[in-house]
Amino acid sequence: MNTKDKPFLTDVKELRRRASEHIEDGAVTGSYGIDAKQAIELLQGALAAEIVCVLRYTMHYISATGIASDGPKEEFKAHAAEEQQHMLQIAERINQLGGRPNFNPDGLSSRAASQYTEGRNLVEMLKENLVAERIAIDHYRELIHFFGEKDPTTRIMLEGILATEEEHANDMHDLLVAHEGRPLIGGS
Numbered sequence: 001m002n003t004k005d006k007p008f009l010t011d012v013k014e015l016r017r018r019a020s021e022h023i024e025d026g027a028v029t030g031s032y033g034i035d036a037k038q039a040i041e042l043l044q045g046a047l048a049a050e051i052v053c054v055l056r057y058t059m060h061y062i063s064a065t066g067i068a069s070d071g072p073k074e075e076f077k078a079h080a081a082e083e084q085q086h087m088l089q090i091a092e093r094i095n096q097l098g099g100r101p102n103f104n105p106d107g108l109s110s111r112a113a114s115q116y117t118e119g120r121n122l123v124e125m126l127k128e129n130l131v132a133e134r135i136a137i138d139h140y141r142e143l144i145h146f147f148g149e150k151d152p153t154t155r156i157m158l159e160g161i162l163a164t165e166e167e168h169a170n171d172m173h174d175l176l177v178a179h180e181g182r183p184l185i186g187g188s
């Protein structure tokens with residue numbers, strides 16, 4: 001092939017030769033731009049954070065009581081389902097990169113940037129979720145910056161997750177505005 005015509009593309013033969021080396025690495029080829037170990041390590045932290053988010057929103061969904069909590073309760077349930085989606089996406093990506101997603105409950109909270117907090121009433125729950133979402137937003141922005149052009153697949157996945165976390169933060173903010181100042185309900 002005349003490389004002058006396609007200066008940015010690698011010859012097919014060369015692509016085949018490279019691809020057949022280290023086939024045990026699965027989706028991670030020689031052109032993977034970052035240290036796969038480091039990438040996996042960073043994603044394990046995000047996985048732990050998502051697991052904590054699933055647990056926190058599920059707990060809040062179950063424990064939110066009282067008529068005024070109907071809206072937030074459904075919102076907590078929907079968020080728990082979305083956090084579970086994030087958890088699965090990140091675990092799949094860790095697997096693709098050759099890692100073993102860490103679901104071990106031992107040490108979970110120390111691996112996660114987000115906190116597990118139960119909240120004694122609805123307003124506390126909303127505040128805790130808002131803080132957790134704001135942490136997640138900063139965390140994902142940093143990860144997106146790290147993966148950048150070197151691992152576009154992971155970056156695009158993280159950008160999708162970030163967009164959802166921003167929606168979550170906005171939902172919690174709006175509910176907090178609507179509920180703050182009302183009598184506190186549903187203490188645990």
Ligand SMILES: [Fe+2]
Pocket residue numbers: 050053082083086136161165
């Ligand atoms: Fe999430």
Ligand SMILES: [Fe+2]
Pocket residue numbers: 053079083133136164165168
């Ligand atoms: Fe979230």
